[in-house]
Amino acid sequence: MTKACIFDLDGVIVDTAHYHFLAWKRLADELGIRFTVEDNERLKGVSRMQSMEILLGLGNVALSQHDKETLANKKNTWFVDYVERMMPEEIYPGVKALLEQLRKQGIKTGLASSSKNAKTVIQRLHIESYFDVVVDGTMVVHSKPDPEIFLLAASKLGVDSKDCVVFEDAEAGVEAALAAGMKCVGVGSPVQLGKAQRVIEKTGQFKPAELEQL
Numbered sequence: 001m002t003k004a005c006i007f008d009l010d011g012v013i014v015d016t017a018h019y020h021f022l023a024w025k026r027l028a029d030e031l032g033i034r035f036t037v038e039d040n041e042r043l044k045g046v047s048r049m050q051s052m053e054i055l056l057g058l059g060n061v062a063l064s065q066h067d068k069e070t071l072a073n074k075k076n077t078w079f080v081d082y083v084e085r086m087m088p089e090e091i092y093p094g095v096k097a098l099l100e101q102l103r104k105q106g107i108k109t110g111l112a113s114s115s116k117n118a119k120t121v122i123q124r125l126h127i128e129s130y131f132d133v134v135v136d137g138t139m140v141v142h143s144k145p146d147p148e149i150f151l152l153a154a155s156k157l158g159v160d161s162k163d164c165v166v167f168e169d170a171e172a173g174v175e176a177a178l179a180a181g182m183k184c185v186g187v188g189s190p191v192q193l194g195k196a197q198r199v200i201e202k203t204g205q206f207k208p209a210e211l212e213q214l
């Protein structure tokens with residue numbers, strides 16, 4: 001029986017995934033690396049420094065650790081600029097209602113994002129109070145597809161993995177949820193997220209009654 005729903009942030013609650021893409025694209029252009037929307041799928045859900053490695057790999061560019069960190073920080077300042085201009089209305093339609101319905105039915109809610117900016121994003125959206133637990137990229141060593149972040153969220157919620165359902169838009173995130181022994185609802189395309197028990201187009205279209213059919 002589902003006792004908790006754990007939500008990814010970027011691409012599931014709000015379209016910050018697009019802001020990440022724009023910031024990485026700007027950096028790729030500066031470095032002369034060809035970087036497409038399809039390439040960006042590989043960066044979704046993985047940590048900032050791992051994303052940096054994937055981007056440099058696409059262009060066969062080798063840099064010192066110091067330079068990689070400098071460039072990743074630069075990308076982050078561009079991303080944070082977008083976040084600071086974000087409006088609470090940017091939350092995906094139906095997400096607040098879903099979180100409210102889940103809680104009314106006694107199902108706990110958690111947020112598990114690889115982003116070190118997750119707390120700032122949910123503050124901008126005024127949705128901190130909708131989650132019983134928030135776990136972010138500052139609290140884990142291994143990023144998705146490692147299950148660490150979801151296992152930490154479940155332990156903070158006091159719920160067994162098998163009773164958790166994860167909502168994820170990234171292939172790495174779906175893999176992490178399954179590796180944690182949880183069920184997963186993919187949000188996006190079945191091409192990337194086909195390993196999930198169910199794939200939906202938008203988070204807000206999911207109904208709590210569907211949890212038991214997973």
Ligand code: G16
Nearest residue numbers: 009010043044045048113114115116
């Ligand atoms: C998010 C994004 C990733 C990003 C990562 C780290 O994870 O999907 O693209 O690289 O966070 O973000 P930051 O650079 O802000 O620490 P999630 O798990 O919320 O999808």
Ligand code: MG
Nearest residue numbers: 008010011169
């Ligand atoms: Mg995501």
